Amino acid sequence: MAEKACKTCHLIIKEGVKCPSCQGENLSEKYSGYIVVFDPEKSELAKKIGAKIPGKYAVKIK
Numbered sequence: 001m002a003e004k005a006c007k008t009c010h011l012i013i014k015e016g017v018k019c020p021s022c023q024g025e026n027l028s029e030k031y032s033g034y035i036v037v038f039d040p041e042k043s044e045l046a047k048k049i050g051a052k053i054p055g056k057y058a059v060k061i062k
């Protein structure tokens, strides 16, 4: 199964139909580029994209 990116918070998920971060069901397989967030509370980048949990986040979602 292809990885999907949440259109709401940009989190990339490997399985399931719901985003574990925002509970959104608006997922897309078409995204380009991603960044990895290890510690959302300390990462400036994470704050910029609104990441709340560690994980991979899509940079661009089509």
Ligand SMILES: [Zn+2]
Pocket (backbone or CB within 6 Å): 006, 007, 008, 009, 010, 011, 019, 020, 021, 022, 023, 024
């Ligand atoms: Zn989400």
